[in-house]
Amino acid sequence: MQDNVWFTYKARIQAAQRLSRNDFHSQALLVWYAFFSAALAVVTVRYPKLLGSDTDLTAAVLAVGLLVMSMFVTSQDFRGRSIAMRSNYLALHALHNALNPATPTPADIAKYAELLAAVENHTEMDDKRFRVFHGGQLTRPSTYSEALEVYAYLALRAAIFTLLYVAPFGMLLAALR
DSSP states (O other), X not given: OHHHHHHHHHHHHHHHHHHHHHHHHHHHHHHHHXXXXXXXXXXXXXXXXXXXXXXXXXXXXXXXXXXXXXXXXXXXXXXXXHHHHHHHHHHHHHHHHHOOSSOOOHHHHXXXXXXXXXXXXXXXXXXXXHHHHTOTTOSSOOOHHHHHHHHHHHHHHHHHHHHHHHHHHHHHHHHHO
C-alpha cells in the first residue's frame, strides 16, 4: 500500500504541474489572440481592405472565435483543478509518512480511498512522466516504450503550443500576400 500511495502522490504532483502549465498557456494565448484581434481592429480602421475585401468579416469571425474560446478555457478551470490537485498530493504525502509499511490499518486504507476520490484522477501520462524523469531506484521503473511515449507527448505538446503562439503571424503573412 505504501508504494501505491507514493506513486499516486508523485503522479498527482505531475498532474498539478500539468494543470498549472495549461492554465498559464491558456491565459497567455487568450491575451495574445485578444491583442492580435484588437490590433487588427485598430489597423483596419486605417486600412479597411488590409486582409482583402472580407477584412471586416475576418475580424468579426476572429472576435467571436476568441469569445467562444475564452468561455471554453474558463470552463476548464485549470487553476482551480491545479490547486485541488496540490492539496490532494500534500494530503497523500502526509498519509504516506504516517503509514506503517508492514501493516496498513483499515483507517489508512479508508483514508487512501477517500483521497483518491477527493479530486479527479491524474492521467496515465502523469504517472509515466514521473517514472521516466525520476526513474532511479523505483519499484516500478518506466519501460523504453513508455519513455518514447512521454518524449513524443512532450514534443507534440511543444509543437502545438508553438504553432498556437505563431499562428497569428502566419495568418497575417498569408493575408498580406
